Amino acid sequence: MSGIGPPEPGEGTHPRDGGRPRDPRPPGRARAALTAWYARRRRIAIALAIAAVALAGGGYLYATRPHRPPPREDRTPTQLPYPAQVVDMTYLDGQATPAGAPPRSFSFAVLLSVASGPPVTVTRVTQPYAGLSLDTEPSAPFRTKSGSARKITITMHVTECEKAPKNAGLPFLDVTLRNTRAIQVQSFILGPRYAQELSRALQVACSNKVG
Template sequence: MSGTGPVEPGEGTHTWDTLDSPASTLPRGRLTELYDRHRRAVLGTATALALLLGGGYLYATRPQPPAPPDPPYPSQVTDLHYLSGEPTPAGAGPRSFSFGVELSVLSGPPVTVVRISQPYAGMSVTSAPEAPFGTSAGTNRKIVITMHVAQCRKVPWNAGLPFLDVTLRNTRAIEVHSFILGQRYAQHLSEALQVACSNGSG
């Protein structure tokens, strides 16, 4: 009888399923342990990377804190009040007179008084302390203003609402602000001008 049957393996040969391999030599429990360890390492790395990327995204897209507000304009936080008449400094001249004012800075950065002037062509102004000088927020400073009359015909003998022009500066801006000092100052100024110009000259 002739025919071809299954080929029998020769001596010294092996089939694929019987080949020795590192995997086939390990117990099943050991394979599972290695697989779990590898999976945990991969998951740990992936989790750390996800946290890192997520944290970076949250940091980049976090709400930005609002910008600090600009400081106020110096004229918004500075007050000037009339106090009273003051002795005229020695050497000021016969047509000079003095009075006191109080400057207050309510809030914000320090305010510097750059210049003090008045609107009448016949007079000039000096101050003690001499400008420029600074005043910090929450403090008051007394200023003695001395008026020097040069030409009586160019000054008002009955000033209605006289004012002082004060140049103020802080970190926000520099401004010229006119301070109306009220009725007491108007009366003092009118009386002082009448005395200064009572001799009738110039």
């Protein structure tokens, strides 16, 4: 027989030791360790995926959470309301003229309220007629806190009947308001009842001229 190398085993040939052909799979202990390693890797991957989903959800909720306005004391002046936006003035009724008031004087009361924002200071109250002047009680300047109201007694003095209106159609008061945002002059029209009572008081005050 010629040729190179050992002869190929013939059909039906078995190993000398009579054993079975080798199993390509790893032994039982190694296979169990490998299975445990894959299971551990799978648990780690699942845990990381859950953590990533939770982190992404938490970040979304944080980014879309409603933002509360800063506390009132921490707001910048541009975040505060203008005083004229939160102040209202309404007519109450006529009042007894204070003792010692000059002749041709009469009094009435208004209610000034501050709805919100920082306190508002009234620095001045005036009226548009040249023949009249006025005083207030309390005297300006005075301060009113947010969420509160203050009764103001206004006493008018007729200085010149010739320049006082014979019939006040739409009388108003000019009120200078100040808060930490701004200083504003606001005109308050106090309504028809105030106009009627002011006209009546002027007629009475100037029916008998003094001086």
